[in-house]
Amino acid sequence: MSTLTANPSTLSKKQVLTALYAASVAFLTYASVYAYRKPFTVATFEGLSFWGVKYQVLLIMSQGLGYMFSKFYGIKFIAELKRLGRWKTSAILVGSAWFCLLLFGLVPAPWGLPCMFVNGFMLGFMWGIVFSYVEGRKTTDFIGAAMAVSFIFAGGFTRSVALWLKESWQVPEQWLAFVTGLIFSLPLIFFMYLLERIPPPDGDDIKERTVRLPMTKEQRLKFLRLFGAGTIAIIITYLFLTVMRDVRDNFMSNLWSELGYGQKPEVFTKTETITSIVILIMISLLVGIRKNIRAFRLVHIMVLVGFLLAGISSALFLAGLMNGAVWMQLVGLGLYMGYIPFNCIFFERLIASFKIVGNVGFLIYLVDAYGYLGSTLVMLSKEIFQIKLTWSQFYPAGVVIFSVIGIGGTIFSLLYFNRKFESLKPV
Template sequence: MCPLAIPSFLLSSEDSCLKKKAHAFILKSKIATTLLGGICGFCIYFSMYGFRKVFSAVEYADAPKVFKLEFKIAAILLQLFGYMLSKFAGIVLVSGLDPRKRPFILVTFILIAELALVGFAVIPRPYNVICMFFNGLPLGVYWGIVFSYLEGRRTTEALACAMCFAFIVAPSAVKLVGLQLVKLGVSEFWMAAAAGAIFLPIIFLFIFLIELLPPPDEDDKKHRTERIPMTNADRIAFLKLFWPGIICMTLFALTCTSFRDYRDDFARELFKEMEIHDFSKYSHTEIIVGFCVITPIGLMMLIKSNFIAFLGYHVAIIIIDVAFGITTYLYHHGKFDPFFWMVMAGIAVYIGYVPYNAMIFDRMVATFRIKSNCGFLVYVTDACGYAGSAIMLLLKNFGGTFNYLEFFKIFAYVMAFTGVSIHIISAIYYAIRYKQLDIKKKEEEEINKLDNSSLDEKADSSLSVSTQSTVSNVEESDATTVLEEL
């Protein structure tokens, strides 16, 4: 279970009058539930980027170096170390989290992140760079806590797509907010804290609203498996059962996360070296990428078979990474437009990164009918992914004289090869494991058991009504007899 102790009076309660009224109203329509969950997930996670990514919008050219590292790289690295440490902590914290603790943790952690940005502004340079570690530290668990409201539903793909669209478009959008603040006269170092202050009321509002979201219903539990907090024994048992597949997926997450972070953190430098001088075009690439990725992934919710959908994600990643490898080769030889190559790079990275942050593990848990939750798997792969990002940044800084674009092109080939090879191996492994565990038969038995249980409840209810009706008829008959005798 989650080891974080919180006083009982700060815990959320499912029995509150407001929640009961909200659930009664929202449950009248499945569309209302989906809309509320999707909008809240998007707005909370989009706003979180207002605390995480705004600072990297500027170059800090006049700031002193930190242990031979450029100031910006040092700040990104320290934030990354905090974020990565948070991800490793999230393996236990998120997978064992008591749902009543979620709103308190979300509010407290975002306030800590904002205080760190204020410290970044007021502490003298270069010592202020350490504040970025404390900025990243509380933010790493944000994804898992917010997603825990949305997982285990038949509409999880649609809900997760809304959250994922946020992390595709938010980095470029919040950086534009930061640059606008600089144009208005806010200093480079105060800009991040000022942007955070803008997003604070937004994030508070949607934390309040997502708390009103009804939990998964019985139909959701039947088709997607009930989600429960995991103990240490549960986590170890899960790893023992699927460790070869989890290792494959973790290796891909390491490459994919590193590539995504490099493309995002150094987008401005990459655009300059590609001779695209209008940085607002970066937000254009991300909007195109967002729709190209989210649309097909959202349609995966139409696939009822969890196993077919699970393998479908593997196939999609393989196809896109083959296409990305080809376009990278063409761009390398001057036969592909740089803007559209950046779009293709975004599609390639997010067609893997998006499912790995939610859907592929939601379908995996549902496929193998294991009572657990996605948070555990998301945080195992994500923590290793951010460790890869840290290694990548150190390689870039100390590994040679590559400029940003040259390093990115080499990395693109690695990304394409890894995506194709690992998902072929992973798909074969899980297909074999599915047959070995005879999951299809167990799934049918479990659903039949639940259906029979539901029928028994209905039969009991009908019997009760019938009995009451019979008793009523007998009473009426007796009354009639008495009247006739009189």
């Protein structure tokens, strides 16, 4: 956080305090939202299968499909989101998602599938809504990083809570998600109230990062025509990042169990907290870089290093040269080095570099939609084609392959936007 005060001539005391406040609130808000999404994955539903596919996998894919459809719809919904009434929209979305978890606890398998589909659809809009409170500021890199690492931390922490409920309180598997949501309900209401009190970007923020406004269909098409090839490269790169990150996130419990750590709830929180802190420090260092195009280039380098770390560590694990715990830590760090920037700083600096009047939400939801489509297809293919590999065998092999493709996409994106910047020469 010291980076926020590293250049006092460009950041006022008010901006520093606002950044710290906004970062804390955004982190806590989205971490609480995560309690309604991921805790059910600690339930394995052993022995339950339908249509030749494990019930746990069907539930994860069902929620993922809902999440994916919300991303496709969110391209329009989030891009055109008005600033007034966002808290009401959030209350309806999270409340509906929680109600679906109540129904999930009440209905027998496989009727939980539509419940998880609607749950995923409702929650899929929340990232864009929360991020709309913090974009377009000099300190958005830091605030966005804090918000983005919330789902690394929350993915581990909320699972630890769910596993604690299961092991210590004997909460049945079908009720784990609802009860975990109950625990986080009051904190979420309080944090949403604090989110509403975040001051809007000031004049200096707008001058440096451009004004952030809803984008019409015509404006969205204009952006795609101008940056078509670069956008395709970003989508492909992010697709593979999402697949690798999402499979690890959804089947984290399976992976740790296969590696011999299944009965240690603290392992989820410990590893993900370490990753969260490292990523937050790395991205917050970019706050001190005032020149947007320079920061945009450095983000590409960070993504490249992330792919290399994930790919090399997975290759070493497959070769028996690295133990499972170290591999899980390193592959997670590498993937989030690539994944987190796309969710908080990559598009923020892209818009600022090219002086685009619009919002980050449109771009995040555009790449997210295809990312979750890819994730669902990979999970489904493992079941349909009866790939006889455990997750700890299937996953690292996929990471190695996808990392190679991701490196190529990232290099293409860097070269493309560099040439585009030189040809357009934004003022």
